[in-house]
Amino acid sequence: xxxxxxxxxxxxxxxxxxxxxxxxxxxxxxxxxxxxxxxxxxxxxxxxxxxxxxxxxxxxxxxxxxxxxxxxxxxxxxxxxxxxxxxxxxxxxxxxxxxxxxxxxxxxxxxxxxxxxxxxxxxxxxxxxxxxxxxxxxxxxxxxxxxxxxxxxxxxxxxxxxxxxxxxxxxxxxxxxxxxxxxxxxxxxxxxxxxxxxxxxxxxxxxxxxxxxxxxxxxxxxxxxxxxxxxxxxxxxxxxxxxxxxxxxxxxxxxxxxxxxxxxxxxxxxxxxxxxxxxxxxxxxxxxxxxxxxxxxxxxxxxxxxxxxxxxxxxxxxxxxxxxxxxxxxxxxxxxxxxxxxxxxxxxxxxxxxxxxxxxxxxxxxxxxxxxxxxxxxxxxxxxxxxxxxxxxxxxxxxxxxxxxxxxxxxxxxxxxxxxxxxxxxxxxxxxxxxxxxxxxxxxxxxxxxxxxxxxxxxxxxxxxxxxxxxxxxxxxxxxxxxxxxxxxxxxxxxxxxxxxxxxxxxxxxxxxxxxxxxxxxxxxxxxxxxxxxxxxxxxxxxxxxxxxxxxxxxxxxxxxxxxxxxxxxxxxxxxxxxxxxxxxxxxxxxxxxxxxxxxxxxxxxxxxxxxxxxxxxxxxxxxxxxxxxxxxxxxxxxxxxxxxxxxxxxxxxxxxxxxxxxxxxxxxxxxxxxxxxxxxxxxxxxxxxxxxxxxxxxxxxxxxxxxxxxxxxxxxxxxxxxxxxxxxxxxxxxxxxxxxxxxxxxxxxxxxxxxxxxxxxxxxxxxxxxxxxxxxxxxxxxxxxxxxxxxxxxxxxxxxxxxxxxxxxxxxxxxxxxxxxxxxxxxxxxxxxxxxxxxxxxxxxxxxxxxxxxxxxxxxxxxxxxxxxxxxxxxxxxxxxxxxxxxxxxxxxxxxxxxxxxxxxxxxxxxxxxxxxxxxxxxxxxxxxxxxxxxxxxxxxxxxxxxxxxxxxxxxx
Ligand code: SF4
Ligand code: SF4
Ligand code: SF4
Ligand code: FES
Numbered sequence: 001x002x003x004x005x006x007x008x009x010x011x012x013x014x015x016x017x018x019x020x021x022x023x024x025x026x027x028x029x030x031x032x033x034x035x036x037x038x039x040x041x042x043x044x045x046x047x048x049x050x051x052x053x054x055x056x057x058x059x060x061x062x063x064x065x066x067x068x069x070x071x072x073x074x075x076x077x078x079x080x081x082x083x084x085x086x087x088x089x090x091x092x093x094x095x096x097x098x099x100x101x102x103x104x105x106x107x108x109x110x111x112x113x114x115x116x117x118x119x120x121x122x123x124x125x126x127x128x129x130x131x132x133x134x135x136x137x138x139x140x141x142x143x144x145x146x147x148x149x150x151x152x153x154x155x156x157x158x159x160x161x162x163x164x165x166x167x168x169x170x171x172x173x174x175x176x177x178x179x180x181x182x183x184x185x186x187x188x189x190x191x192x193x194x195x196x197x198x199x200x201x202x203x204x205x206x207x208x209x210x211x212x213x214x215x216x217x218x219x220x221x222x223x224x225x226x227x228x229x230x231x232x233x234x235x236x237x238x239x240x241x242x243x244x245x246x247x248x249x250x251x252x253x254x255x256x257x258x259x260x261x262x263x264x265x266x267x268x269x270x271x272x273x274x275x276x277x278x279x280x281x282x283x284x285x286x287x288x289x290x291x292x293x294x295x296x297x298x299x300x301x302x303x304x305x306x307x308x309x310x311x312x313x314x315x316x317x318x319x320x321x322x323x324x325x326x327x328x329x330x331x332x333x334x335x336x337x338x339x340x341x342x343x344x345x346x347x348x349x350x351x352x353x354x355x356x357x358x359x360x361x362x363x364x365x366x367x368x369x370x371x372x373x374x375x376x377x378x379x380x381x382x383x384x385x386x387x388x389x390x391x392x393x394x395x396x397x398x399x400x401x402x403x404x405x406x407x408x409x410x411x412x413x414x415x416x417x418x419x420x421x422x423x424x425x426x427x428x429x430x431x432x433x434x435x436x437x438x439x440x441x442x443x444x445x446x447x448x449x450x451x452x453x454x455x456x457x458x459x460x461x462x463x464x465x466x467x468x469x470x471x472x473x474x475x476x477x478x479x480x481x482x483x484x485x486x487x488x489x490x491x492x493x494x495x496x497x498x499x500x501x502x503x504x505x506x507x508x509x510x511x512x513x514x515x516x517x518x519x520x521x522x523x524x525x526x527x528x529x530x531x532x533x534x535x536x537x538x539x540x541x542x543x544x545x546x547x548x549x550x551x552x553x554x555x556x557x558x559x560x561x562x563x564x565x566x567x568x569x570x571x572x573x574x575x576x577x578x579x580x581x582x583x584x585x586x587x588x589x590x591x592x593x594x595x596x597x598x599x600x601x602x603x604x605x606x607x608x609x610x611x612x613x614x615x616x617x618x619x620x621x622x623x624x625x626x627x628x629x630x631x632x633x634x635x636x637x638x639x640x641x642x643x644x645x646x647x648x649x650x651x652x653x654x655x656x657x658x659x660x661x662x663x664x665x666x667x668x669x670x671x672x673x674x675x676x677x678x679x680x681x682x683x684x685x686x687x688x689x690x691x692x693x694x695x696x697x698x699x700x701x702x703x704x705x706x707x708x709x710x711x712x713x714x715x716x717x718x719x720x721x722x723x724x725x726x727x728x729x730x731x732x733x734x735x736x737x738x739x740x741x742x743x744x745x746x747x748x749x750x751x752x753x754x755x756x757x758x759x760x761x762x763x764x765x766x767x768x769x770x771x772x773x774x775x776x777x778x779x780x781x782x783x784x785x786x787x788x789x790x791x792x793x794x795x796x797x798x799x800x801x802x803x804x805x806x807x808x809x810x811x812x813x814x815x816x817x818x819x820x821x822x823x824x825x826x827x828x829x830x831x832x833x834x835x836x837x838x839x840x841x842x843x844x845x846x847x848x849x850x851x852x853x854x855x856x857x858x859x860x861x862x863x864x865x866x867x868x869x870x871x872x873x874x875x876x877x878x879x880x881x882x883x884x885x886x887x888x889x890x891x892x893x894x895x896x897x898x899x900x901x902x903x904x905x906x907x908x909x910x911x912x913x914x915x916x917x918x919x920x921x922x923x924x925x926x927x928x929x930x931x932x933x934x935x936x937x938x939x940x941x942x943x944x945x946x947x948x949x950x951x952x953x954x955x956x957x958x
Contacts (some may be wrong), residue, residue: 254700341368345645383553389790404533410542790852
């Protein structure tokens with residue numbers, strides 16, 4: 001456990017680190033030090049252990065030099081330079097502690113304090129306030145100016161933001177918040193208005209923080225040295241006493257946090273400045289949206305019921321687990337070994353995911369295991385394996401800081417991967433060029449101080465055509481990196497691919513109209529990508545969730561290979577993985593055809609290794625994928641499901657099909673923290689544990705394995721891994737782990753890419769990027785450096801096959817979907833936090849011309865019909881989408897976004913085609929029939945849950 005007040009764990013060196021080949025030596029208070037050129041005197045002093053008082057400086061921000069607290073004396077320099085803005089020079093002689101300096105600093109501090117409330121003892125920052133600390137450092141004992149003059153003490157607090165307050169009476173106008181918003185977050189929402197005494201911090205674009213352009217990342221709160229910007233949770237609970245380093249459980253960035261505690265209560269989450277994925281930054285979800293973990297809706301007792309129309313019965317863990325096991329066995333006896341299966345969770349830890357797939361392969365005795373990556377990044381796994389030889393992204397996030405050209409395709413980083421989005425914008429502000437390929441005008445296209453050079457606003461469903469047109473330009477305009485291709489790639493495959501993309505039918509002039517993008521824009525993008533220096537591709541679900549998702553991934557890998565943009569920093573192929581552990585759930589063998597480490601179940605040698613370790617006979621044939629499970633449920637051959645931490649009833653396409661399949665099952669066992677949509681069809685509910693309640697690891701989009709550390713006991717008495725062990729034992733297959741570290745040790749023994757991973761090594765390194773083995777004991781930040789994992793890179797043919805989902809006169813618009821910053825996926829967590837202040841319902845975006853021709857105005861209820869179903873959403877008229885294209889988020893179950901998505905899917909992996917649905921819309925005044933049925937069913941399930949709870953309360957009273 002790391003003490004937050006341990007200076008070694010989180011020391012602020014005042015100004016950022018500088019990198020330079022040139023080293024500079026100087027003397028500070030008679031002690032010698034050598035530092036890289038460009039380092040500030042303040043930082044050099046801090047590295048020597050010398051504290052120079054400071055207020056406006058902090059080492060996460062560029063120095064500003066406004067507070068005049070850090071003055072020093074330097075031989076040969078006039079006056080008293082600010083140490084934060086003065087760079088070291090060779091032979092410099094610095095004094096930081098003289099009586100003259102002490103007097104000057106005390107004078108400055110007197111001025112600050114004369115306009116500051118003297119309420120230290122009752123202030124929420126008491127004990128953790130830099131102003132208080134510095135007042136102590138400079139030895140301030142009296143304020144000669146008195147407190148009666150003009151001051152700001154009566155200014156009104158802005159409490160509009162649900163997570164933090166702004167109390168201007170405490171502001172010392174140090175500008176740290178403004179710089180944090182600019183430099184760290186890149187939103188530029190804050191400014192200092194007025195001059196001199198009238199200077200005040202103001203949030204732009206609104207009267208208060210909530211209505212402003214602020215996206216509530218909290219960087220300003222973290223940077224503020226006083227209680228001016230302060231978390232409401234600290235105001236309510238008090239200053240934390242200890243902290244534990246752990247990893248965010250929301251998105252695939254995998255930010256590291258200090259969970260700061262007071263007793264057993266979580267006070268706040270502070271992004272860890274040593275976090276290798278986030279470097280001390282966060283977004284609104286990770287920093288603030290953790291209240292769901294103790295929300296009253298949490299179910300903390302196991303429950304069973306015979307039929308889904310029965311009330312739930314709360315039972316002991318033993319009873320619930322034994323009931324589930326007996327049902328699984330009964331069903332297997334009656335319908336056969338393959339009639340049951342399991343779904344692993346990308347929200348749970350690697351260790352938990354590993355156990356679920358192990359349970360399916362051992363205790364169930366089949367390979368019917370799948371994971372939610374099926375519906376998001378399974379094409380990444382397939383496409384990158386085929387071309388590069390490994391099913392994972394090639395870079396670190398930091399690599400973007402060396403990219404000259406950044407191509408973002410089918411991804412919206414500022415909403416879905418916000419901390420990486422901020423880093424990307426930082427690189428753009430340094431001058432990198434940006435190409436966005438997306439049907440929607442995402443924020444990156446045009447945001448403060450970051451603008452795309454090119455936005456190819458293609459029609460949904462035409463990614464492969466676009467990639468082929470880009471490749472055509474590169475090949476036919478002589479932009480191929482021939483030495484790279486000759487040395488690193490399969491010659492015959494390249495020749496075949498080159499001939500294919502060179503065909504006239506792949507020219508931008510032919511495919512541009514298919515994509516709805518001018519040919520010249522495609523040519524300009526191809527030239528920029530191929531010739532602009534280091535070029536990196538970042539892509540998301542807008543690439544994978546298509547009928548040709550795998551083809552697009554291969555097309556992206558082809559582009560990187562043909563231009564030599566792979567195998568070093570600043571380049572690469574970077575899938576932006578959605579959920580916190582979607583990479584890990586794939587790595588851990590969650591797919592029905594692969595054992596951990598992406599090794600095919602049909603491989604006799606690999607299977608033998610696992611058979612020996614697990615002491616069972618494994619099946620050599622792949623099991624059912626999630627869509628196959630649904631089909632088999634409907635045809636009567638699949639009868640029971642164990643579903644951990646995944647809400648297939650909300651997240652999978654064609655909701656009616658999914659719910660019909662779930663209704664056809666004889667036993668559904670759901671393990672989750674809430675009664676989610678899938679649990680409404682369940683017969684056994686095993687209460688899950690939040691990320692705060694267990695130990696384990698997550699693997700982020702960079703292949704970075706980071707520790708998850710328990711900060712509180714599981715509310716239900718068992719962590720998820722313990723529940724899976726209990727179920728396995730009840731099924732007659734005993735698993736005997738005392739701690740998740742032992743599970744990781746087993747993973748390391750059985751998975752070549754994890755050989756050197758252990759909790760001890762993770763503690764030592766902070767985190768590790770796999771492969772981590774004897775060849776790479778410190779992990780592998782960049783992949784494919786000297787050769788591809790498969791040896792030679794393989795160009796794959798990417799013929800464009802238009803989706804079956806076509807517009808016609810009945811369904812003339814194309815619907816595509818995406819996420820929003822403040823909500824997360826099915827919303828089960830974020831809907832139970834104050835994040836609803838920003839997004840309390842899904843909104844349906846429609847271009848003004850399409851809205852006008854249908855008589856629809858902002859806020860109207862709109863009926864949306866597809867070939868799969870109908871739903872109703874509220875309209876948001878927006879030019880972010882092109883005419884003919886409509887868009888919605890999918891965070892609320894009652895929206896029924898997946899009632900309208902079809903069950904078309906990727907040809908290779910069955911990943912659903914969420915991003916293309918032909919629809920028609922009309923103005924309506926009431927919910928759809930599905931929504932009415934959904935509401936009635938949900939109300940009834942809520943009643944069945946409440947009835948059980950009331951019954952138990954009655955028993956307790958008796
Ligand atoms: S709000 Fe805090 S960080 Fe911002 S200027 Fe005021 S004291 Fe400094
Ligand atoms: S919370 Fe983030 S976006 Fe909002 S003002 Fe602060 S730094 Fe800027
Ligand atoms: S960017 Fe992702 S991992 Fe980081 S705090 Fe936000 S949700 Fe969590
Ligand atoms: S810390 Fe150097 S001027 Fe403020």
